[in-house]
Amino acid sequence: MTPTPKPPLPDENEPLRPHSFDGIQEYDKRLPNWWLMTLFGAVVFWAGYWFYYERAHIGHTNAQIVEQQLAVIEATRLANAPTVDDASLWKMSRNPVFVDAGRASFETTCVSCHTKELTGAIGPNLVDHLWIHGGRPTEIYTTVTQGVLAKGMPPWGPVLGPKKISEAVAYILSYHQEGEPIEVQAAWVPPPPK
Amino acid sequence: MAAPLPNRDFVTTIRDDGSRPFLFPADTHGRFTTVRRIWSLLLIAFYLSLPWIQINGYPAVFLDIAQRRFHLFGLTLAAQDVWLMFFVITGLGFSLFFVTALFGRIWCGWACPHTVFLDHVYRRIERAIDGDAVSRRLLDEAPASGGKLFKRVFKHSLYILVSAVIAHLFLAYFVSLPEVWVMVSAAPTAHWSAFAFMAVFTGILYFNFGWFREQLCIVICPYGRLQSALIDDNSLVIGYDMKRGEPRGKVGTEGAGACVACNRCVQVCPTGIDIRQGLQLECVGCTACIDACDDVMTRLHRPRGLIRYD
Numbered sequence: 001m002t003p004t005p006k007p008p009l010p011d012e013n014e015p016l017r018p019h020s021f022d023g024i025q026e027y028d029k030r031l032p033n034w035w036l037m038t039l040f041g042a043v044v045f046w047a048g049y050w051f052y053y054e055r056a057h058i059g060h061t062n063a064q065i066v067e068q069q070l071a072v073i074e075a076t077r078l079a080n081a082p083t084v085d086d087a088s089l090w091k092m093s094r095n096p097v098f099v100d101a102g103r104a105s106f107e108t109t110c111v112s113c114h115t116k117e118l119t120g121a122i123g124p125n126l127v128d129h130l131w132i133h134g135g136r137p138t139e140i141y142t143t144v145t146q147g148v149l150a151k152g153m154p155p156w157g158p159v160l161g162p163k164k165i166s167e168a169v170a171y172i173l174s175y176h177q178e179g180e181p182i183e184v185q186a187a188w189v190p191p192p193p194k
Numbered sequence: 195m196a197a198p199l200p201n202r203d204f205v206t207t208i209r210d211d212g213s214r215p216f217l218f219p220a221d222t223h224g225r226f227t228t229v230r231r232i233w234s235l236l237l238i239a240f241y242l243s244l245p246w247i248q249i250n251g252y253p254a255v256f257l258d259i260a261q262r263r264f265h266l267f268g269l270t271l272a273a274q275d276v277w278l279m280f281f282v283i284t285g286l287g288f289s290l291f292f293v294t295a296l297f298g299r300i301w302c303g304w305a306c307p308h309t310v311f312l313d314h315v316y317r318r319i320e321r322a323i324d325g326d327a328v329s330r331r332l333l334d335e336a337p338a339s340g341g342k343l344f345k346r347v348f349k350h351s352l353y354i355l356v357s358a359v360i361a362h363l364f365l366a367y368f369v370s371l372p373e374v375w376v377m378v379s380a381a382p383t384a385h386w387s388a389f390a391f392m393a394v395f396t397g398i399l400y401f402n403f404g405w406f407r408e409q410l411c412i413v414i415c416p417y418g419r420l421q422s423a424l425i426d427d428n429s430l431v432i433g434y435d436m437k438r439g440e441p442r443g444k445v446g447t448e449g450a451g452a453c454v455a456c457n458r459c460v461q462v463c464p465t466g467i468d469i470r471q472g473l474q475l476e477c478v479g480c481t482a483c484i485d486a487c488d489d490v491m492t493r494l495h496r497p498r499g500l501i502r503y504d
Binding site: 014027030031032034035101 | 203211339
């Protein structure tokens with residue numbers, strides 16, 4: 001007859017945790033290895049995460065992501081607006097989605113005359129306060145759309161269409177502030193070639 | 195190295211050095227095994243079929259996160275109905291506590307997806323490829339060979355395949371089946387985040403069911419840890435009839451109880467405990483030991499139920 005196995009007596013050498021609740025104590029056993037691996041893995045992950053988001057700022061914060069998405073929504077709304085006016089063009093010039101799209105159009109279409117820095121060569125400087133055909137956003141828009149054939153500016157309306165022109169004007173306006181002085185310039189004198 | 199004999203002073207599946215003895219629970223046959231298998235296959239069929247069933251033009255369960263529309267059996271809820279979640283969550287919590295007080299861990303053994311998929315899908319695959327408990331242990335201890343490699347690759351490929359199917363159906367609950375099909379047909383880069391989710395989720399399932407197994411129930415799941423606060427003397431739990439069973443002894447021994455110390459109940463236990471030491475945290479109420487003991491008792495022409503729901 002096998003006697004009923006009794007629960008083993010507490011081992012004197014078995015380490016116990018110091019605390020005791022209602023006389024109940026617990027052993028101080030080693031944690032499972034897989035558990036320790038998750039702990040160490042989490043520490044390693046934290047280091048990468050911290051570097052990615054907090055140190056190198058490669059990852060976007062939630063606030064930045066929301067801002068980007070709101071910009072996309074506003075860009076769509078502005079692009080579908082029935083008419084453009086000064087206020088809406090100024091708004092476009094503060095919208096990163098619009099300005100980025102405008103930069104793309106500008107750098108393929110306009111840079112040959114106005115240069116990459118918009119400081120002008122064959123065509124006039126677009127970042128100073130001097131304007132030949134008007135410096136209000138709608139005036140710039142009209143100039144781009146209809147062109148000034150007498151001075152060599154082609155009409156871009158039929159080529160680019162209103163959306164791309166709005167974007168390009170927004171890009172130009174992103175170099176300006178609403179309410180800054182607008183001075184009239186008689187004619188553009190190209191700088192001497194370097 | 196085999197798992198040590200169960201003892202209430204340590205967890206069978208965690209050695210003193212922190213390593214994990216892998217268990218090879220033996221097969222069971224009997225009333226509970228049969229009923230549980232049929233029931234679990236029904237549950238799996240239910241889980242896999244829900245996204246295919248259309249009610250009011252939407253899948254039976256379609257939690258459309260992207261559109262903030264939650265379709266449940268014809269009912270459509272919007273984001274502003276989230277306050278209902280208060281009743282759902284407290285209701286679920288209360289139900290779980292209530293059911294536990296009455297029926298113990300009936301959830302763990304009969305309905306938890308972890309147990310259902312583990313016992314009735316993954317362990318079945320393992321059983322079909324690697325054989326019974328003894329063969330599995332011998333194969334595990336055998337030195338590397340072509341045959342072993344083939345079995346291992348075959349088994350783990352099936353694990354991954356099944357995990358991927360479960361993961362895709364799970365995704366279908368959130369994006370609907372046609373959308374899953376669109377994403378599966380396209381290049382991984384076209385739906386990068388969905389693809390990453392799918393790969394990670396498949397990996398987690400594979401790891402969990404292929405290796406982690408009972409560790410989830412013992413160490414991670416909080417429900418098991420809460421048991422001592424949820425049950426009382428009247429709760430339905432699986433237990434060993436100590437009065438009838440003790441003292442243990444071989445057949446014909448003078449004065450011996452009904453237990454013949456065959457240790458069958460220990461061999462079949464998927465969490466590596468000895469149920470004769472009383473109810474323990476590790477027990478998920480899978481009923482394997484009931485069927486194992488009943489089988490032995492029937493062969494000895496003794497009344498079954500030495501280990502039973504009580």
